[in-house]
Amino acid sequence: MLTVIILIVILALVFDFTNGFHDTANAIATTVSTRALSPRTAVLMAGALNLVGALTFTGVAKTIGGKIADPLHVPHGTLAVLGALIAAISWNLITWYFGLPSSSSHALIGSLTGAVIGAAGFGAVNAAGFSSIVQALIISPFSAFIVGYLFMWVLRLLFGNLSPHKVNRGFRFLQIFAAAFQSFTHGTNDAQKTMGIITFALIAGGYQTTMDIPLWVKVVCAIAMGVGTASGGWRIIKTVGSKIIKLEPINGFASDLTSASVILTATLLKAPVSSTHVISSAIMGTGAAKRFHQVKWGVAGNIVLAWLITIPISGTIACLLTKLLVWAVA
Template structure:
């Protein structure tokens, strides 16, 4: 098949993944502000879409990490086919978890699928062990850090406002949530949209259409737009899970969770590490809930969410392996 047709298919799938990532992960940025009625769902989604786009346009460090850390695209014989298989595997898993309202990680899905497709094509030698390990470490440790920060921030708030009226506290923090929801949506764009940029750049290098992992402007604009459009569609099923089913969130809890997770995501972006915004935000909510009252958290549901996190990389890796083999039969 002509290389330009393959690249065109890849770009289409990457933007589709980005769009799905947008509506799948919109809940991450706005779940707490919607559940506490700090923002209406419509206004929350408008703010999230706008801030996602702005955040996506401002950074490229994570895109370069995605484009070169899992494998070297210039050394892959069937690099474009690998990317197609990876994107199909990640998209299938994202749609399955969205359908069931499970806040799984699009980042895990993409990284697992890309690794699986590379192994299917090149064997384990095709994987950049050091780069892949650094990404996995970031995916593992960032939720733990977010949980800890969420717990500490909420514990501090409890001490500061111990003798204050809950009604007055929540009234002020409900207004503050408008700012934190926008900040969280911005940081979501700085990290998540770059994954689609990175995978498109990976394909361009693999196809020999460019020599470096520098992200072209048209790639940045198209990925940012796809993410913003996906965000505008929303993801009410996952908003319901994260905003109401983990524990009853008050405005002060939502504010603490938003500021904690957004700080972790932005720090990761600045050091060029892709993290799961889903994992980070959910973990910060769990940390805040634990500080509020440990028994208030529905740990059974939290356990199911953690299981989905654990199985995402191996399942998407296996999916991409199978899809790659099927593609090569026809290509």
Template sequence: MDSLLLLTILIVFFALAFDFINGFHDTANAIATSVSTKALPPKIAIVMAASMNFIGAITFTGVAKTITKDIVDPFAIENGSIVILAALLSAIAWNLITWYFGIPSSSSHALIGSIAGAAISAAGFGILNYNGFIKILEALILSPFLALGIGFLMMSLFKVLFRNSSLYKTNKGFRTFQIFTAALQSFTHGTNDAQKAMGIITMALIAGEFTTSTDIPLWVRIAAATAMGIGTSIGGWKIIKTVGGKIMKIRPINGAAADLSSALIIFGATYIHLPVSTTHVISSAIMGVGSAQRVKGVKWGVARKIVLTWIITLPISAALAALIYQIINLFF
């Protein structure tokens, strides 16, 4: 078999594996609050999340196009297929490590850092599309702060609107409302996160000279959406425990406020074709909601551990991808 075709097949396989892992790694983010408040039983929450992730994934392609062309130029890079394969293997390895330890790390940071690291290893720093890469980094950095602020404002608004309501009735009503917010959260997750594997596969098709367009083929959209849906159906219980309970004690009104805040940020990013970390956004929204409720109620020690993981993910995944590229390059 031609080595370029073999590399392309491997990339498609590992890209779908990345989406599958992303599904069970990030399922927790979308449904953690609704499960922790018992708004939804875990099995029903996961089935709903899988379905809404699939629908969201096949609805949009803007983020996929950004991944395809804004980090490096897929038409200019030599050994593009090896670069992409190395990036995928690095991102998958980091996702599995953080999942094993129950740390809500960012699949987006891992993938984007890995693409940059592998590309630099192949062709030097000049290969990066700095305008696009900086725009992506800005979105990744700013989105958690926006989620923190909007979560704080959303919870503050709810406190004013429901200050005269009984706590029991308020929580009962919001527990039902959380079914909608969890579905919305899962849909927006699909609109952004599943796009990343679509962009990677399209980069591989360009590198292998199987296409000359950055448009996302229909089969790529369906395959990536399906992989994420199946991964979501498996679930990520370790991360559910961290996001759903270790950051703060979540009640239905808190969970609904966090879900709405993070869904707003994620869908806003999808609308302007920018990838963001759904993990970062959702965790930050929970912290913002908790701060509006009671600053001391947020377990900032756990939050610091999460933030540290956010910071180290991009450079570690970049270095790992650079190393993997050099190893693969020896064989091809």
């Protein structure tokens, strides 16, 4: 059992690392695209603030670890976590390779749900808890689009008559702070998910009885997320930062501040959300407010398709892997 737990911790940290470089684009794509910061400076800033954010909250971790299923009532719970992590990491790498900004959060939530089904059947899934998590995943990108659209509309009213050079110079500076805030909020939500799944495994393995997140789990997950973020994810940065709409500092600032606010609100409500969904939707919202016809809705549609298929595909992979693991040790 201890060997399985150690393997789970290692794979969880690998997932956190892949989450970091997979989602680097989310935190810094707009800042790099508008040349508010150099890519190296932006990546290092995002890595450091992801680390700080990851150590700040634990509510989302408890939601992931306790709401999808009760780890005390999932037979072969540690094997389920093992299968979930392998599936989630695989999906992260596949979508990274093809440059798709799919959701690491969706991948982990779908994988854990599928793995629980593979280990103990559909009855082991807490339907109410799973539904509440999915609701947050659905509502958050729509909220980001609407808030981003309205925020950009207000900014256009306030600054529309000023010279573009003056506006770009001012908002390029402000965008640095907005991107820093966004990097921090990314850590407050995304890193918590891996903390939750490690704690799920510790409870399932009999090493603790509550959803209190151990300090060592917080620290190692925060470091893995920070290092992963600092390593960069340039393929996805290109998709998020330039293929949805040509970004200027004013809508880069608006989308960064919008997405950071939505993510932090979700964290305070202990709701796991997809930073990828939220940030891409905020970019679309601010872009639509400025030049609706210039938003590349075809690219946006491909991104949405990746969002829709992540939970069922990662869940199916995790279910099959878990069944295989259970069969192998039986």
